[in-house]
Amino acid sequence: MTKFYGIATTQSGTSKVIKDFVSTDRLGAENEAKVHCKKEGLIFGYILPDKSMAKGGSPLTKNKKQRDLKAAKKR
Known part of the structure; x- marks a missing residue:
């Protein structure tokens, strides 16, 4: 179950986050x-x-990368 959030701008140009969509799919959340x-x-x-x-x-x-580096140092 994926949740989404939206970004919108006001008339003055500032960004605003929109949360709490009921839909769990992208298209439904976008329409909301x-x-x-x-x-x-x-x-x-x-x-x-x-x-x-x-x-x-x-x-x-x-x-994995960290484990491989650590193992190489021990040798």
Whole structure:
């Protein structure tokens, strides 16, 4: 289940983050963001997946380079 957040700009040019979409798919979240922007008078920018919800790789694959360097130093 992926969550998304959106970026919109105000009339004065400042950026604003839009969160808490009900949809878990990108197209639904984008449509919700566009409706929200229209209601609030914002200019829609783009949608991105929330990185805090993403799963990382296994520790064996993430740290392989460090383990290889450490093993090479021991030899």
